[in-house]
Amino acid sequence: MKTSQHLIEFYNNYDEDNRLAPKHGMVEFFTTMRYIQQHLKSGERVLEVGAGTGRYSHALARQGYIVDTVEWVEHNIEIFRKNTQENERIIVYQGDALDLSAFPDNQYDITLVLGPLYHLYTIDEKRQVIREAIRVTKLDGIIFAAYVISDGCLLDEGFQRSNINVMKYIQKGLLDSETFAAKSKPQDLFEFVRKEDVDELMSVFPTTHLHYVTCERSDFVGVTSHALDIFKNDKKS
Numbered sequence: 001m002k003t004s005q006h007l008i009e010f011y012n013n014y015d016e017d018n019r020l021a022p023k024h025g026m027v028e029f030f031t032t033m034r035y036i037q038q039h040l041k042s043g044e045r046v047l048e049v050g051a052g053t054g055r056y057s058h059a060l061a062r063q064g065y066i067v068d069t070v071e072w073v074e075h076n077i078e079i080f081r082k083n084t085q086e087n088e089r090i091i092v093y094q095g096d097a098l099d100l101s102a103f104p105d106n107q108y109d110i111t112l113v114l115g116p117l118y119h120l121y122t123i124d125e126k127r128q129v130i131r132e133a134i135r136v137t138k139l140d141g142i143i144f145a146a147y148v149i150s151d152g153c154l155l156d157e158g159f160q161r162s163n164i165n166v167m168k169y170i171q172k173g174l175l176d177s178e179t180f181a182a183k184s185k186p187q188d189l190f191e192f193v194r195k196e197d198v199d200e201l202m203s204v205f206p207t208t209h210l211h212y213v214t215c216e217r218s219d220f221v222g223v224t225s226h227a228l229d230i231f232k233n234d235k236k237s
């Protein structure tokens with residue numbers, strides 16, 4: 001297993017099923033669904049990698065799309081199964097976003113990676129997840145990758161709510177004292193990135209960049225704690 005035990009312990013004790021229920025979560029859900037629906041056509045196939053309890057996957061399956069999902073944490077899979085309705089064409093597999101070898105090449109119209117990149121700490125591992133997502137996605141298919149954005153979290157959790165002691169984070173080496181860039185490790189659970197990290201990560205892939213959401217106004221980039229990178233798969237095979 002390549003994925004951290006910290007992750008399993010965290011999700012065993014976290015109410016992932018209700019994460020998108022509060023107002024800010026609903027904004028994330030409806031915004032993401034709006035972009036997914038812009039790109040999906042009737043009868044198309046979706047893969048969700050790191051599906052959690054299936055908020056997006058179930059919503060899409062209930063709209064008639066054929067959905068496969070991969071999730072690492074058994075606890076989330078159990079809730080995913082309880083949430084499944086009879087009319088859904090949906091399958092959940094236990095597996096790791098780093099290794100989608102159970103899935104053939106060029107299979108999906110849309111691949112969602114809304115979570116695994118929150119919990120990977122090296123560029124090599126993040127690229128492996130993106131590489132696998134590209135491999136299983138059809139030529140011209142669309143991939144959605146979500147990230148936790150460091151500056152928005154720092155502004156909110158550090159300066160507004162005081163849940164993070166910024167000085168202690170700097171002393172512990174979790175924040176760079178000059179640039180305020182975050183440096184996460186697996187025990188910190190969430191990997192915080194900036195737009196420039198996403199651009200560097202993506203620079204090696206044959207893709208066309210379509211959107212950088214949560215807000216497409218460039219003067220708001222960084223104010224958010226959650227961003228969605230949407231790109232088209234240009235690989236030939």
Ligand SMILES: C[S@@+](CC[C@H](N)C(=O)[O-])C[C@H]1O[C@@H](n2cnc3c(N)ncnc32)[C@H](O)[C@@H]1O
Pocket residue numbers: 003007011016020049050051052053054055056070071072073076095096097098113114115116117118119
């Ligand atoms: C924040 S939740 C998001 C769930 C869902 N995609 C959503 O957006 O509502 C992240 C999910 O990704 C799963 N995950 C994290 N790393 C993973 C990996 N390497 N392979 C498979 N699942 C992973 C976690 O267990 C968790 O259920």
